[in-house]
Amino acid sequence: MAEQQGSRRSGGPQGRSGSGAGSSDRRGGQGRAGGQSRSGGARSGGRGKDGGDRRGSQERRGQGQGQGQRSGGSRPPRDREERTKEQAVYDGPPLPDEITGKELAPAIRAQLKSLPDKLALRVSRHLAAAGALIDEDPETAYQHTLAARARASRLAVVREAAGEAAYAAGRYSEALAELRAAKRMNGATAYLPIMADCHRALGNAKRALELAKSPAVANFDAPAKAEMTIVEAGARRDLGQFDAALRTLELAPLNNKTREPWVVRLRYAYADTLEQADRLQDALTWFHRTDAIDGEELTDAADRAAALEKRLG
Numbered sequence: 119m120a121e122q123q124g125s126r127r128s129g130g131p132q133g134r135s136g137s138g139a140g141s142s143d144r145r146g147g148q149g150r151a152g153g154q155s156r157s158g159g160a161r162s163g164g165r166g167k168d169g170g171d172r173r174g175s176q177e178r179r180g181q182g183q184g185q186g187q188r189s190g191g192s193r194p195p196r197d198r199e200e201r202t203k204e205q206a207v208y209d210g211p212p213l214p215d216e217i218t219g220k221e222l223a224p225a226i227r228a229q230l231k232s233l234p235d236k237l238a239l240r241v242s243r244h245l246a247a248a249g250a251l252i253d254e255d256p257e258t259a260y261q262h263t264l265a266a267r268a269r270a271s272r273l274a275v276v277r278e279a280a281g282e283a284a285y286a287a288g289r290y291s292e293a294l295a296e297l298r299a300a301k302r303m304n305g306a307t308a309y310l311p312i313m314a315d316c317h318r319a320l321g322n323a324k325r326a327l328e329l330a331k332s333p334a335v336a337n338f339d340a341p342a343k344a345e346m347t348i349v350e351a352g353a354r355r356d357l358g359q360f361d362a363a364l365r366t367l368e369l370a371p372l373n374n375k376t377r378e379p380w381v382v383r384l385r386y387a388y389a390d391t392l393e394q395a396d397r398l399q400d401a402l403t404w405f406h407r408t409d410a411i412d413g414e415e416l417t418d419a420a421d422r423a424a425a426l427e428k429r430l431g
Contacts, residue, residue, distance in 0.1 A: 210265025211258050213243050221246040229275045241266045241276065248283050256286035267296075274303035281309065290316040307334035311345040318349065323356040344370060344380035348387045360395040367391060377411040386417045393426065402426040 219227070219242030226245065230238040248262040263280040270276045281296030294316045297309040314329040330350035335343065347370045354363035367388040374381045389404035405426065408419035 207261075207264050208268040210244055210268075211247070211261050213247055217243050217247045217250065219243045219246050221249065226275055229273060230270075232273070233270055237269055241270045241273075245276070245279055248279060252283060252286050256283060256288075259283045260287045260289065272303075274300045274306075277303065278306075278309070282312070285312055285316065288319075290319040294320075307332065308338075308342065310334065311342060311349050314346065314349045314353070318353055318356060323353040326350070326353040326356075340371070341378070341380040344384050348383060351387060351391060355391060355394065360391065363391050364388070364395060377413060379414070379416055382408060382412045382416050382419075385411070386419055389419065389422070393422075398426060398430060402430065 219239055222230075222242055222245055227242060230242055233241060244262045244266040248259040248266070251259040251262070260280070260283040263276070263283040266276050267280050277296050277300040281293045281300060284290075284293035284296055294313055297313050297316075300306065301309055310329050310332055314326040317323070317326040317329065326349060330346055330353065335346050338346065347366060351363040351366040354360070354366060367384065370384050371381070372384055372388055385404055385408040389401050389408055392398075392401035392404060402423055405419045405423035408417060409423060412419055
């Protein structure tokens with residue numbers, strides 16, 4: 119997800135600065151859960167379905183006669199309810215007929231080849247469905263990744279997808295857990311900006327700053343570095359350190375001549391932070407500079423500039 123641009127949170131990998139911009143790797147039906155990840159993999163998560171009886175040992179041994187828990191007797195209602203919920207997760211949302219799994223990037227499909235053919239097909243269809251839905255219905259996309267995870271929990275590409283879908287759905291604790299699992303499996307550091315932003319969302323700005331200082335960040339490509347910079351600045355803002363947030367952004371390539379989304383998002387985050395720091399005239403200048411390169415209207419920079427002009431008279 120090195121190219122994650124757009125956000126549900128202001129200033130983070132998905133726009134914690136409030137851009138509301140759409141992620142470039144989500145377009146064209148190759149959503150984050152179903153498209154290529156920053157590490158070149160896919161996105162989705164997994165807990166294996168063991169098919170075993172998970173009832174307590176007393177039931178297995180036919181104990182608890184006073185409660186009608188004899189061996190071979192009916193399971194208590196609560197157990198049936200839990201197994202029904204588990205089965206619902208395993209089944210996942212309905213899979214549209216047009217979703218074949220071939221929508222996934224070749225690198226993702228290659229990682230699924232370790233599974234039996236029938237299982238790989240089902241997992242790939244759930245990942246592809248998640249990718250198609252992640253923008254318009256992130257919660258359903260997340261449920262698709264849980265279905266994939268229930269079948270293939272030991273694949274990093276599945277755990278990554280579950281983490282990214284959870285993040286898109288605003289399930290930040292779940293996102294952290296899944297991305298940590300993926301990182302343990304494949305050693306990838308591309309998830310760090312999202313993980314840092316999850317820490318911000320959970321009120322742990324200091325932990326977000328620790329991740330922002332990870333040595334691996336120095337080797338990120340420009341878009342990924344920009345995302346981490348935005349998260350780091352956002353964490354400084356969370357701590358009330360507006361001057362430090364501005365310095366963090368000023369060290370980034372704000373004046374880059376390209377019109378890439380990551381430059382748009384950097385400028386937007388800087389303008390937004392200037393406004394929060396009550397430097398309104400400077401903020402107006404940078405909202406205009408953002409709008410000047412935002413041909414795809416990834417942000418609301420034009421509206422923010424208009425609102426500031428009214429405030430400034």
